[in-house]
Amino acid sequence: xxxxxxxxxxxxxxxxxxxxxxxxxxxxxxxxxxxxxxxxxxxxxxxxxxxxxxxxxxxxxxxxxxxxxxxxxxxxxxxxxxxxxxxxxxxxxxxxxxxxxxxxxxxxxxxxxxxx
Amino acid sequence: xxxxxxxxxxxxxxxxxxxxxxxxxxxxxxxxxxxxxxxxxxxxxxxxxxxxxxxxxxxxxxxxxxxxxxxxxxxxxxxxxxxxxxxxxxxxxxxxxxxxxxxxxxxxxxxxxxxx
Numbered sequence: 001x002x003x004x005x006x007x008x009x010x011x012x013x014x015x016x017x018x019x020x021x022x023x024x025x026x027x028x029x030x031x032x033x034x035x036x037x038x039x040x041x042x043x044x045x046x047x048x049x050x051x052x053x054x055x056x057x058x059x060x061x062x063x064x065x066x067x068x069x070x071x072x073x074x075x076x077x078x079x080x081x082x083x084x085x086x087x088x089x090x091x092x093x094x095x096x097x098x099x100x101x102x103x104x105x106x107x108x109x110x111x112x113x114x115x116x
Numbered sequence: 117x118x119x120x121x122x123x124x125x126x127x128x129x130x131x132x133x134x135x136x137x138x139x140x141x142x143x144x145x146x147x148x149x150x151x152x153x154x155x156x157x158x159x160x161x162x163x164x165x166x167x168x169x170x171x172x173x174x175x176x177x178x179x180x181x182x183x184x185x186x187x188x189x190x191x192x193x194x195x196x197x198x199x200x201x202x203x204x205x206x207x208x209x210x211x212x213x214x215x216x217x218x219x220x221x222x223x224x225x226x227x228x229x230x231x232x
Contacts, residue, residue: 005192006199076121
């Protein structure tokens with residue numbers, strides 16, 4: 001594979017599994033491209049909530065807005081330039097706020113394969 | 117491992133290997149923590165240049181400023197919110213511009229171990 005620049009316009013957003021709200025994910029690099037990691041963008045409407053048990057190690061870099069991520073151990077909140085690391089196996093609730101949120105995400109391994 | 121929020125203040129920056137310019141990397145999550153990926157922040161002074169052959173898969177999310185990444189195949193340039201994926205084995209020159217740059221990075225596997 002070659003060095004690649006990725007922008008949000010490269011992402012074709014699909015509704016994230018397990019909810020019918022306004023939470024969308026758009027992989028740009030994933031299992032289709034032969035590398036070990038998935039790279040994409042996430043988009044959250046205002047005041048959305050999604051529950052998930054991480055099937056992969058998942059890193060979210062918040063680019064816009066703010067997200068709160070809750071587990072049994074408590075809640076962290078991240079804004080622009082901040083990162084949330086969600087290790088495989090963790091059970092989380094991810095919430096957006098009034099301004100919604102945009103993230104860049106990297107997972108290892110490929111989250112779609114892990115959910116298949 | 118637990119869900120963790122990571123900010124730039126969590127990173128203890130060290131000069132990136134192979135140059136004595138103003139390019140610094142600060143791992144926050146890496147081989148010391150038991151997970152498979154390294155997460156950190158990169159900081160580039162103005163008009164810096166670093167040559168590197170990728171020993172790992174490396175994802176840079178540009179948070180501030182702009183970087184140009186050149187390979188034999190050409191040059192890509194990324195600004196805030198844009199991502200550069202540098203696959204293992206690629207030989208690159210990374211250049212910052214007048215405004216310098218700040219990145220969030222994720223590597224698989226751990227880049228420091230791969231260079232050891």
